[in-house]
Amino acid sequence: MSDKATTADKTLFTPFNVVAGFIIIIGTVITILRFTGGLAAVTNLSDNNPWGLWIGFDLLVGVALAAGGFVTSAAVYLFGMKKYHSAVRPAVLTGFLGYALVVFALHYDVGRPWRLPYPFIIQSGTTSLLFEVGACVALYLTVLFLEFTPAPLEWLGLKKIRALAVKMTLVLTIFGVVLSTLHQSSLGALFLIVPSKLHPLWYSPYLPVYFFISSIIAGLSMVIFESTLSHHYFTDKMDEAHLSENEGVTLGFAKAASFVLAGYFIIKIIGISFSDNWYLLGTSYGIWFLVEILGFVALPSFLYAVGIRDKNLKLIKWTSLLAVLGIILNRLNVSLIAFNWHLPSSERYFPHWMEIAISVFIVTIGIVVFRFIVTRMPIFYEHPEYKDNH
Amino acid sequence: MSISRRKFLGWIGAAGAGSAIGNTALAGGNKHFTGYPGSYAVLHDTVLCVGCRLCEAACNKVNELPAPDEPFTDLAVLNKKRRTTAKTYTVVNKYESAGKKGPLFRKIQCNHCLEPACSSACFVRAFKKTETGAVTYDPTVCVGCRYCMVACPFEIPAYEYDEPLTPRIMKCTMCYSRITKGQLPGCVESCPKEALTFGKREDLLKIARARIRKYPDRYVDHIYGESEMGGTSWLYLSGVPFSEIGMREDLGVTPAPDLTSGALAVVPMVVGLWPVLLTGIYAISKRKEKIAEQELNEAVQHATDEVKEKAEAKLSEALAKAQKEKDAAVEKAVKKALEEAAKSQAKEDS
Numbered sequence: 001m002s003d004k005a006t007t008a009d010k011t012l013f014t015p016f017n018v019v020a021g022f023i024i025i026i027g028t029v030i031t032i033l034r035f036t037g038g039l040a041a042v043t044n045l046s047d048n049n050p051w052g053l054w055i056g057f058d059l060l061v062g063v064a065l066a067a068g069g070f071v072t073s074a075a076v077y078l079f080g081m082k083k084y085h086s087a088v089r090p091a092v093l094t095g096f097l098g099y100a101l102v103v104f105a106l107h108y109d110v111g112r113p114w115r116l117p118y119p120f121i122i123q124s125g126t127t128s129l130l131f132e133v134g135a136c137v138a139l140y141l142t143v144l145f146l147e148f149t150p151a152p153l154e155w156l157g158l159k160k161i162r163a164l165a166v167k168m169t170l171v172l173t174i175f176g177v178v179l180s181t182l183h184q185s186s187l188g189a190l191f192l193i194v195p196s197k198l199h200p201l202w203y204s205p206y207l208p209v210y211f212f213i214s215s216i217i218a219g220l221s222m223v224i225f226e227s228t229l230s231h232h233y234f235t236d237k238m239d240e241a242h243l244s245e246n247e248g249v250t251l252g253f254a255k256a257a258s259f260v261l262a263g264y265f266i267i268k269i270i271g272i273s274f275s276d277n278w279y280l281l282g283t284s285y286g287i288w289f290l291v292e293i294l295g296f297v298a299l300p301s302f303l304y305a306v307g308i309r310d311k312n313l314k315l316i317k318w319t320s321l322l323a324v325l326g327i328i329l330n331r332l333n334v335s336l337i338a339f340n341w342h343l344p345s346s347e348r349y350f351p352h353w354m355e356i357a358i359s360v361f362i363v364t365i366g367i368v369v370f371r372f373i374v375t376r377m378p379i380f381y382e383h384p385e386y387k388d389n390h
Numbered sequence: 391m392s393i394s395r396r397k398f399l400g401w402i403g404a405a406g407a408g409s410a411i412g413n414t415a416l417a418g419g420n421k422h423f424t425g426y427p428g429s430y431a432v433l434h435d436t437v438l439c440v441g442c443r444l445c446e447a448a449c450n451k452v453n454e455l456p457a458p459d460e461p462f463t464d465l466a467v468l469n470k471k472r473r474t475t476a477k478t479y480t481v482v483n484k485y486e487s488a489g490k491k492g493p494l495f496r497k498i499q500c501n502h503c504l505e506p507a508c509s510s511a512c513f514v515r516a517f518k519k520t521e522t523g524a525v526t527y528d529p530t531v532c533v534g535c536r537y538c539m540v541a542c543p544f545e546i547p548a549y550e551y552d553e554p555l556t557p558r559i560m561k562c563t564m565c566y567s568r569i570t571k572g573q574l575p576g577c578v579e580s581c582p583k584e585a586l587t588f589g590k591r592e593d594l595l596k597i598a599r600a601r602i603r604k605y606p607d608r609y610v611d612h613i614y615g616e617s618e619m620g621g622t623s624w625l626y627l628s629g630v631p632f633s634e635i636g637m638r639e640d641l642g643v644t645p646a647p648d649l650t651s652g653a654l655a656v657v658p659m660v661v662g663l664w665p666v667l668l669t670g671i672y673a674i675s676k677r678k679e680k681i682a683e684q685e686l687n688e689a690v691q692h693a694t695d696e697v698k699e700k701a702e703a704k705l706s707e708a709l710a711k712a713q714k715e716k717d718a719a720v721e722k723a724v725k726k727a728l729e730e731a732a733k734s735q736a737k738e739d740s
Contacts, residue, residue, distance in 0.1 A: 040551035047475060047548040050536035078668050080675030111534015111549075111557035119513040123531050129650055130537050131513035132657060170672065178664045182657060189653035193507055193541045196641050208653050 020364050027361025030354045034108055042354040049340060049349035056335035057359050058105035060187055061328050062098055063137070064211075067219030068226065069095020069144055070173075070180040075256075077173045086242040087249045089151060089379045090230060091223050093370065096144040101366050103141060108358060129189045136183030143176045154383040155376060162386070184215040191334055199338035201280050201289040204271040207334075213264045218327040220257040221300075224250050224320035234374055239381030247313065254304045254316045257323060261301035268293050285338065292333060296326025423645070424621065425504045429523035430569060431591035431623040432578060433598055434497055436635055437608055438585035441468055441482055441495035448580035449480045449499075452565060471636075474498060476548045479562040480577060487630040494628075496635045497577070497586070500525060500546045500562035501615060502623035507646030508538035508547060516559070523591060523623040524564035532559060543619055543641050564623070591623060598627055620645025 034042050045052050072091035075081045107113035115122075120138070125131050146168065153162035188211025195203050204210065227246060231238070272278060280286045300323040307316035340348060374380060447462035449455070456477050460467050468484040480499035487494055502525045509517035514531040517538065534557050539547045550557040565575035569588075573579070578586040587594060595616060602609045614626035618641050626637070633639045 034554070036554050038550070038552045038554040038557065041554075043551075045549075045551060047473060047539065048545060050539035050549060074668075078672045078675070080672075080679060109535075111532070111536075111553070112555065113533075115514075115531075115533040118531055118533055123514050125511075125513040125515040127510045127647060127650070127654070128513040128537065129653065130511065130535060132654070134513060174665050174668045174672075177668055178661060181660050181664060186653065186657075189650060190537070190540075192650045192653055193511055193646055194543070195649065196543045196638060197540075205652070208656070 020368055023357075023361055023364045024368075026357055027364070030358055030361070031108070033354070034358075039109075039111075042352060042358070044349055044352040044355065046347075046349065048343060048347050051335060051339075052349055053336070053351040053355045053359055054105055054109040056332050057328070058109070058362060059102055060331040060335055062102040062105065063184065063187060064215045064218040064327050064331060065222050065324065066095045066098025066102070067180065067184060067215040068222045069098075069147070069219070070176045071216055071219030072223055073147065073169075073173045074177050077169055078177070081252070083245060084249050084252060086245045086380075087223055087227065087253075089148075090226060090374075091219075092144060092147045093151070093373060093379055094222065094226055096141070096148045097366050097370055099137060099141045099144055101362050102137065104365075105359075105362050129186045129192070132186045133183050133190065136179045136186070140176060140179040140183065143172050143179060147172050147176065151373075151377045151379055154378050154386055159385075180215070181212060185209065185212040187211050188334070191339075194339075197340055197342065198334065199285050199341040200275060200277050201272070201285060202334050202338040204275060206267065206271050206274070209267065210264070210271070213260065213267065214327055214330060216260050217257055217264060217323055220253045220260065221320040221323035221327075224253050224257075224317060225324055228317045228320070230374070230380065234380060237374055237380045241382065242380050250313055250316055251308060251311070254319070255308050257320070258301050258304035258308065261297055261304065261323065265293060265297045265301060268297065285341065288333075288337070292326065292329055296322065296329055300326060423505055425591055425623065426519075426521045426523065429521060429591055429623065430564070430588065431502075431523055431594050431625055432564070432575065433587040433589070433594040433625045433627070435585050435587070435598075435601070435627045436494060436496045437627060437629045438583045439482070439495040439497065440583055440585075441465065441484055441493065442582065443468075443482055444580045444582060445497060445577035445586065446478065446480055446482060448576040449562075450478070452568065452576035453479060453563075455479065468493075468495075472498075474500075474546050474548050474561065476550045476558075476560040479560065483636060485635045487634045489630055494630065494635055496626075496628075496637070498546075498636075499577070499624070500564070501544050502562075502564055503619055503646070504621040504623065505619075505645035505647050507541040507543060507619070510647040510650065511537045511541035513537070520566065522564070522566065522569055524566040524569065525623075526563055526566050527559055527561060529558040534559075541646060543638070543646070591625075594625055598625055601627060617643045619643070620648070 030042055039045055043052055043054075068091040072084065072087050076084050076088050103116075106116065110116065116134075119125060119131050119134055146165065149165045150162050153159075153165060185208035188207035188209075191198050191203065191207055192205070227249065231246065235243075272281075281290060300319050303315060303319040303322065306312070307319060336349060378386075443462045443465065446458075450458065450462070458478065468482065472478075472481040472483060474481060480497060482495050482497045485494045485496065502519075502523055504519070506517060506519055506525050509515070509519055509525065513535070514533060516528045516532045518526050518528070520526055534549070536549055536559075538559060539545075539549060547559045547561045549559055565573070565577075568575060574588050578588040587597065589597070595613065598613045602611055602613075608629055610628050610631060612628075612632070614628065614632050614637055615622040615624055620643060626632070628635055628637075631639070
């Protein structure tokens with residue numbers, strides 16, 4: 001991977017482009033298979049396992065990891081933490097791309113993707129948590145798009161529209177937090193209807209709260225993780241302010257993440273007590289549950305705290321990866337691993353390689369588009385004509 | 391025009407209740423929905439079932455489903471555990487029980503819940519609990535998200551996974567089109583052993599209770615479906631514990647919509663209160679900023695004032711000194727001049 005690929009006079013066949021191109025070709029072939037042979041041709045989904053990787057990873061993990069947008073913009077614009085201002089644009093961009101890809105991925109999973117607007121224009125099933133998810137995701141995607149517009153408008157030099165877009169920041173931020181609260185939590189609430197299918201250690205009346213709180217962890221950790229990667233590959237695109245504020249952003253977000261993880265750990269314990277599930281901790285699912293909450297909740301909380309005390313940025317960055325993996329693990333546990341735990345192993349689900357390939361394909365598209373945008377638009381730096389103009 | 395207060399409140403109450411009841415089951419609260427009055431149901435007496443698969447054949451025929459892989463006369467398929475699929479709305483499974491000689495059979499199909507999970511989970515209302523008791527499905531609005539399949543505690547809805555562009559959810563309709571014409575559901579009509587009885591749900595409950603009372607040795611004292619998941623329109627009798635014929639006894643009696651009503655009820659609260667809270671936080675942080683700025687300004691003002699004062703004092707001191715010096719110099723000069731004048735006077739005088 002080299003940043004030389006961004007200059008047009010160099011060869012197109014950089015390692016990054018070759019790998020990405022290969023993945024995109026495979027993804028395109030599988031896309032054709034999906035829309036000619038149906039889900040049966042490319043997935044291991046069955047009547048007992050109607051939701052697989054495309055919901056568990058692409059939707060649940062995708063939405064959680066895209067939470068950086070609302071967390072960062074709330075911190076800066078609502079909580080007045082202006083010293084993190086340079087982190088807003090990358091986070092909003094990541095969030096916007098994340099949600100756009102979630103919606104894109106859904107087109108593979110649902111039977112008739114062109115009917116996705118039906119719940120809003122034909123017939124609404126408002127008793128469904130999925131309706132809430134759909135409505136909020138659609139609205140929030142719009143909000144993120146509007147929050148993101150100042151960057152392309154600066155790039156295109158449309159000053160008047162940009163001024164208008166910037167004026168809406170506060171309202172959009174509040175709207176974004178409301179919508180994020182609702183759909184992050186309702187993704188957890190989707191599973192409230194299946195106490196008979198989801199393992200009791202993961203099923204809880206607090207599922208919506210768990211999903212919301214852990215999305216904050218995901219958002220904070222993703223900002224740290226994403227900025228680590230960006231610093232590695234796009235340092236030349238960053239301005240003085242971005243570079244000098246970065247350490248503060250990392251420390252500040254790590255502190256917040258450590259606290260939220262601690263709170264999340266406590267409410268998970270309260271959940272076990274509430275449902276009186278202590279006796280299940282000794283079972284094999286119980287051990288797996290302990291791996292999740294000790295290894296991927298308690299441990300990152302502790303490591304973040306140590307990292308802040310020692311101002312150890314390296315430790316914090318690795319911890320952010322651990323926390324992100326913890327969120328991925330949690331979402332997969334709820335939707336796939338602990339779901340249908342009552343079924344014999346022969347009736348359980350394991351993703352087909354083509355399902356995994358499509359998920360990789362979608363993540364790759366995200367990275368390619370992110371790269372396209374940050375090498376062209378003012379994301380990591382302030383546009384010279386709009387300095388101090390926010 | 392005289393409307394008593396009581397009457398007025400009555401109207402308001404009626405209007406409220408009317409709009410609240412509507413067509414959807416009201417989740418939460420202390421209301422217990424026990425099904426539409428006079429709605430139909432089927433009683434499946436598994437003790438009488440012999441596993442002949444005639445119901446499967448009849449179901450296939452009346453619903454015009456694709457031909458099965460094995461013919462319906464082939465009873466060897468009973469040795470496999472089967473479930474409903476996109477091509478079969480109903481299957482009969484065979485079970486062995488330690489307490490009974492010979493195999494036991496149970497027919498599986500949609501249980502037509504009184505408050506269906508599928509219908510509550512569907513975001514386009516493709517499922518409907520009709521007043522006949524049947525839960526119907528409308529493929530013309532279905533998006534194919536399969537949340538109904540996730541939600542169904544009985545694992546009934548199936549999906550046309552090999553349809554690339556027009557997949558449907560497939561499940562038993564209780565032969566809705568037949569029962570509205572006064573005909574029996576296909577399976578009930580075909581059963582040679584009267585293991586299936588079609589009728590009004592309240593009547594079937596009475597029949598089931600009578601059978602249990604009459605043959606206490608033959609039946610377990612429980613009607614499955616009377617209260618499971620809030621009650622279903624398909625009722626079962628069994629001679630062995632229901633778990634031994636593959637029926638879950640841990641589903642509870644809470645109707646599916648009640649499981650999600652709490653989370654849904656929070657939505658308007660968040661919409662109403664979050665903006666207030668967030669604007670409040672914004673205002674506080676803004677105010678803090680303003681106060682900090684004010685304090686800073688004040689401090690700066692204070693500091694400059696102090697410096698100014700000091701400078702002024704110094705200046706005036708210096709000025710005073712200068713003045714003094716000047717005065718002294720003038721005095722001196724005058725004195726000198728006077729002295730000189732006096733001197734010259736004295737010279738002239740001398």
